Amino acid sequence: MSDRVFPQWISATILGMAKAVLALILMFSLTACVAQFRNHGYVPSDDELAQVIVGVDSKDTVADVIGQPGTEGILDESGWYFVRSQFRHLGALEPKEVDRQVVAISFDSRGVVSNIERFGLEQGRVVVLSRRVTDSGIKGVTFLDQLFGNLGNISAEQLLQ
Numbered sequence: 381m382s383d384r385v386f387p388q389w390i391s392a393t394i395l396g397m398a399k400a401v402l403a404l405i406l407m408f409s410l411t412a413c414v415a416q417f418r419n420h421g422y423v424p425s426d427d428e429l430a431q432v433i434v435g436v437d438s439k440d441t442v443a444d445v446i447g448q449p450g451t452e453g454i455l456d457e458s459g460w461y462f463v464r465s466q467f468r469h470l471g472a473l474e475p476k477e478v479d480r481q482v483v484a485i486s487f488d489s490r491g492v493v494s495n496i497e498r499f500g501l502e503q504g505r506v507v508v509l510s511r512r513v514t515d516s517g518i519k520g521v522t523f524l525d526q527l528f529g530n531l532g533n534i535s536a537e538q539l540l541q
Contacts, residue, residue: 416469423464
């Protein structure tokens with residue numbers, strides 16, 4: 381028997397297809413190394429925050445200017461928090477958070493803006509980027525103040541029921 385040889389045009393077609401497949405594999409492997417960034421959440425800009433006047437604006441006027449918050453404070457609804465995170469996706473690696481900004485708007489007992497702060501993320505630590513406060517006093521109740529403050533709030537009738 382004689383050796384069968386493929387016609388030349390078949391071997392050229394197979395070689396061309398192999399080059400095309402190799403080029404596709406190379407293209408996909410290079411695009412997998414390109415970082416993609418995704419943003420999650422919303423933070424008002426400095427221009428929007430400049431329209432909010434500390435000591436004057438209320439929750440309703442703040443909502444009209446910059447919108448509703450993503451999160452509210454859990455104690456007495458004392459603050460609104462706007463959070464935006466930016467993640468970098470690189471190929472098959474786990475996404476990494478590369479930037480985070482938090483805008484905290486605090487309200488007093490009447491619902492009037494008492495403080496506006498912007499926080500950022502620097503090397504895994506929270507850093508204050510800007511702050512607008514009406515008073516410089518630090519608000520806070522210690523554990524002992526909470527413990528002794530509740531002693532007079534319970535009546536004998538409440539205990540018996």
